[in-house]
Amino acid sequence: MVKIPKVKLGSQGLEVSALGLGCMGMSDVYGPPKPEPDMINLIHHAIDSGVTFLDTSDVYGPHTNELLLGKALKEGVRGKMELATKFGIKYENGNYEVYGDPTYVRAACEASLKRLQTDCIDLYYQHRIDTRLPIEITMGEMKKLVEEGKIKYIGLSEASASTIRRAHAVHPITAVQLEWSLWSRDVEQDIIPTCRELGIGIVAYSPLGRGFLSLGPQMAENLADGDFRQSLPRFQVENLENNRKLYERVTAIAAKKGCTPSQLALAWVHHQGNDVVPIPGTTKIENLQQNIGALSVKLTTEDMAELESIASDDATKGDRYMDGFPTYLKSDTPPLSSWKP
Incomplete structure (x- = not known):
């Protein structure tokens, strides 16, 4: 069994x-x-296997994911793991709204504590930045x-990089969560540096391209009704044929390395540095074990260069999210000097 090491996430003392x-x-x-x-059972298996850094949010469900973790972690398990959750997105009547005002921040935290037991x-x-008020106001709370x-x-x-800097000046930021994988590399320009x-840890979500780097177009063509990915541009028919090429190239390199495509893609994220922690999601123990196995995949400088040559910025077609969905590209907030409570 692969022994999963602990790493320091950020420079404030958190180890995961x-x-x-x-x-x-x-x-x-x-x-x-x-x-x-x-x-x-999956959560307990993960923790027993050394995967102790669990990630959730109040909007997943909404609320049901935190309630699930609360049940899973109350049986003497809580002290063995590191728990991350998020606030800031409300999903109501089919629409997302982003909030960061102090009253909401506090209420959201209290509610999450209760659900997580x-x-x-x-x-x-x-979770997302409320661009209606200065980031300093949210950070203050x-x-x-x-x-x-x-x-x-x-x-x-x-x-965004500027929002991170302003927030960090109010209170040290331990980690920034962002999408980073072989098919999402735009964050390498500004945010990662x-x-x-600033000594901030990096948590990479969707390191397997929301499953595409595991199974390719086959996964995209068999999504269940109501699956959020059905609405994402990269999974649309007009983009799938192009994106298939990336998957096929990753698969070919994985075959040479003696691992699965998902292990290769995850290993690429691990090899970005000890300050990067990927958080792939899964609902199956066998997939969890496969993800753990990625820690044993060693990539040479030549391997990394080959992967990065096939996964250049324009290798993937389609935006990460649908139009209007909040991302770091539109996360700058008004200056504090403009704030009138």
Whole structure:
């Protein structure tokens, strides 16, 4: 069995497993919710295997994913793992709304603590940035939550470099969560260098391209009704044929390395540095074991160069999200000097 090392995430003291577990798909984002007993068993298996860094959010479900983790972690398990959750997105009547005002931040944290059945969240992210108010206002309330012991460390998700800098000046940011994989490399230009300059850890979500780098077009063509990925541009017919080429090239290199395409794609993320922790999601123990196996895949300088040559910025067709969905590209906030409460 592969021994999963612990790594320092950021420069504030948080240590997590070098491989995390994204729990979103256990609820209803990728099709119908999975059977609760099976998911609790999967979570326990992950922790027993050394995957102790679990990632959720109040919007997954909404709320049902946190409730699931609360049930899974109450049986003497909580002290063995590092728990990350998020606030900032409300999903109501088919629409997403982003909130970052202090009253909402505090209420969201209290609600998450209750659902998770814990008295402290290890890493609390602002899931999306509320561009209606200065980031300093949101961060000020998160800083108070740290001081009160309700959260240990602060994170941001899908934040621009300038927003990260401004937030970090209010209270040190421990981690920035962003999409980073062989088919999403735009963050390498500005955000990754900013995080490294400031000593901020990097948590890579969707390191397997939302499953595409595991199974290719076959996965995209067999999505369940209600699967969020059905609405994403990269999974549309007009883009799939191009994106198939990337998958086929990854598959060919994986065959030479004696691993699966998903292990190769995950190994590429691991090889970006000790400050990067990928959090692939899964609902199956066999896939979890395969992801753990990626830690044993060693990539040479030549391997990395070959992978990066086939996965250049324009190798993937289609945007990451549908039009209007909040991402780091539109996450700058007004200056603090303009704020009138």
